[in-house]
Amino acid sequence: MPGEARSIQPRSGCKLSLGLFFLGVLLGGCAPPSGGRARLVSLAHESQPARRLGSRSPNATGQERLAYRVQIDPQLTRVDVDVCPRGFRIERLNAPSPNAERLLEAGRVITPQGDYPCPDDGVDLPLSQPDECLHYSVRVPEESPDPTSVRRVGADLLASPDVWLWIPTPRPEHLLTTVRFSLPEGVFAAVPWPISKPVPVPVPDLALSLGSGLGSGLGSGSGSGSGSAEHGAGAEPGSGTGTGTGTGTGVSTDLDYVLPETAFAWKSAGGFGHAPLLRLSAPGGAQLRVAMLGEVEHPRELQEWLVQGARASSLLFGHFPLREALVIAVPVERSGPAFGMALRGGGPSVVILFDRHTTSAALSQDWTSTHEFLHLGVPRLAPEEAWLFEGLATYYSEVTRARAGIISPRQAYQHLLDGFERGRKNAGALTLREESAQMRERRSFYRVYWAGAALAFLTDVAARRAGGPTLDSALRSFAECCAASEQAFSAERVLAQLDASLGAPHFTTQAQRWLDRREFPELDGVLRRLGVAPGRRGAAIFGRTPEASIRDAIMARAPASNGSPTEPQSQPQQPE
Numbered sequence: 001m002p003g004e005a006r007s008i009q010p011r012s013g014c015k016l017s018l019g020l021f022f023l024g025v026l027l028g029g030c031a032p033p034s035g036g037r038a039r040l041v042s043l044a045h046e047s048q049p050a051r052r053l054g055s056r057s058p059n060a061t062g063q064e065r066l067a068y069r070v071q072i073d074p075q076l077t078r079v080d081v082d083v084c085p086r087g088f089r090i091e092r093l094n095a096p097s098p099n100a101e102r103l104l105e106a107g108r109v110i111t112p113q114g115d116y117p118c119p120d121d122g123v124d125l126p127l128s129q130p131d132e133c134l135h136y137s138v139r140v141p142e143e144s145p146d147p148t149s150v151r152r153v154g155a156d157l158l159a160s161p162d163v164w165l166w167i168p169t170p171r172p173e174h175l176l177t178t179v180r181f182s183l184p185e186g187v188f189a190a191v192p193w194p195i196s197k198p199v200p201v202p203v204p205d206l207a208l209s210l211g212s213g214l215g216s217g218l219g220s221g222s223g224s225g226s227g228s229a230e231h232g233a234g235a236e237p238g239s240g241t242g243t244g245t246g247t248g249t250g251v252s253t254d255l256d257y258v259l260p261e262t263a264f265a266w267k268s269a270g271g272f273g274h275a276p277l278l279r280l281s282a283p284g285g286a287q288l289r290v291a292m293l294g295e296v297e298h299p300r301e302l303q304e305w306l307v308q309g310a311r312a313s314s315l316l317f318g319h320f321p322l323r324e325a326l327v328i329a330v331p332v333e334r335s336g337p338a339f340g341m342a343l344r345g346g347g348p349s350v351v352i353l354f355d356r357h358t359t360s361a362a363l364s365q366d367w368t369s370t371h372e373f374l375h376l377g378v379p380r381l382a383p384e385e386a387w388l389f390e391g392l393a394t395y396y397s398e399v400t401r402a403r404a405g406i407i408s409p410r411q412a413y414q415h416l417l418d419g420f421e422r423g424r425k426n427a428g429a430l431t432l433r434e435e436s437a438q439m440r441e442r443r444s445f446y447r448v449y450w451a452g453a454a455l456a457f458l459t460d461v462a463a464r465r466a467g468g469p470t471l472d473s474a475l476r477s478f479a480e481c482c483a484a485s486e487q488a489f490s491a492e493r494v495l496a497q498l499d500a501s502l503g504a505p506h507f508t509t510q511a512q513r514w515l516d517r518r519e520f521p522e523l524d525g526v527l528r529r530l531g532v533a534p535g536r537r538g539a540a541i542f543g544r545t546p547e548a549s550i551r552d553a554i555m556a557r558a559p560a561s562n563g564s565p566t567e568p569q570s571q572p573q574q575p576e
């Protein structure tokens with residue numbers, strides 16, 4: 001309720017409605033484009049982002065800080081959060097995703113002046129003072145409609161910060177925002193944020209600031225004050241980046257995560273588990289920080305599959321496209337390929353839901369890990385431009401797995417032919433541009449994924465035919481410059497950069513030709529010239545044609561690694 005000076009009388013009339021918890025707009029992510037049923041997921045952050053994010057204000061000193069202190073109970077059902085500004089006041093606290101306010105304990109935000117009850121999508125705090133901490137608690141539901149957001153996994157919990165990390169506004173420009181956890185013994189946090197050395201934070205004042213207000217209505221089981229006892233706990237801060245959150249019984253780890261603004265702006269992944277995070281090496285010296293939630297029947301096989309995906313995707317970019325990424329592996333009851341989603345909020349992450357009974361054989365044929373890691377080579381695009389980011393990942397999922405020797409070139413082409421056919425069958429109602437913008441609502445995943453893959457394929461062939469730089473090399477250059485960007489890109493900008501590398505507007509030409517048409521892109525002529533025809537038993541038939549060399553070059557096996565720095569290691573390195 002923006003703009004409304006709220007009553008600060010304590011009340012508890014806002015009943016928790018976990019059963020009604022619903023993250024709002026349902027959007028589809030990486031639905032399987034080549035089998036399995038499409039899943040609906042929520043991209044809660046896409047709804048009204050400007051209002052939720054609030055505004056920025058000029059900083060007064062450049063020393064402004066915002067410190068979160070996050071505590072979770074041993075059962076992992078409730079997250080207690082202190083939010084402490086320094087050098088400014090919090091005028092309003094916004095829900096981090098639609099309907100997240102329904103999870104607020106007693107429906108209130110606690111301040112030294114009293115409780116602010118029943119917030120809507122946020123609560124104005126007209127009486128707050130500079131440097132004054134707020135407190136709230138979140139009851140985490142068992143599950144959310146978005147399978148990558150919240151889910152109880154045995155004794156562990158998948159819980160995106162989009163559910164529990166409320167957003168103060170306005171925030172000074174260049175604000176340093178940190179998060180420190182106080183976790184039960186044996187519990188580890190999995191979040192995508194970078195870790196810094198401990199940053200001086202205003203937490204020591206918290207007990208005082210909260211305590212001064214307790215007499216005016218703050219009592220009653222709020223669980224406040226979690227930030228008061230941590231100092232001196234002395235957990236090792238680790239050696240710079242990437243060490244995991246340690247443990248302690250209600251004791252701080254003294255590790256500070258530093259939040260980029262994208263932690264508020266874009267959908268994020270997160271979780272709490274009882275196993276230390278693993279570090280897996282990816283090509284080029286990159287690291288995957290892997291949280292395995294719940295009971296994983298075949299953890300070793302799963303790790304090998306993740307490394308396989310990292311290696312295959314790296315064959316496009318020359319190495320893993322980012323220095324580090326968080327992977328949260330969630331065993332579930334499902335059949336068929338895994339379901340994954342690559343996220344950018346707060347840092348790169350991939351959430352993968354996989355069949356808890358899966359076998360090594362099934363995993364070796366599952367494209368999901370390759371597909372999700374391919375997404376990390378391209379910066380964030382708006383959801384309506386799914387044709388581009390899903391098209392690239394879908395096309396190269398087949399190409400890079402062939403290059404890695406996971407599937408044969410004939411299998412890869414047959415997968416492409418099958419996918420193109422699915423896309424063609426689902427074309428006709430809307431233009432590709434319209435369909436891409438409405439993909440989640442209309443569940444037109446096949447059309448959008450595979451039409452996008454067709455455009456990537458046509459561009460790849462056109463560039464190779466022209467004899468100039470390949471789409472591979474253009475994507476490699478683009479990943480070097482932009483994969484880690486914290487800015488969202490437009491499809492137009494991505495195409496312009498790729499075409500600049502290609503030396504000709506190959507991709508833009510294809511996009512302009514097909515984006516505003518209802519028909520699926522025409523491929524017959526290109527396939528005929530390449531000598532690719534549908535075959536039986538999952539393998540395409542190759543003919544002798546003038547452009548067969550282009551066909552073969554696209555899928556050509558990568559040179560065997562000789563122990564160079566790009567060689568992946570399938571061994572888990574060290575527990576995090």
Ligand SMILES: [Zn+2]
Pocket residue numbers: 029030031371372375389390393
């Ligand atoms: Zn995808």
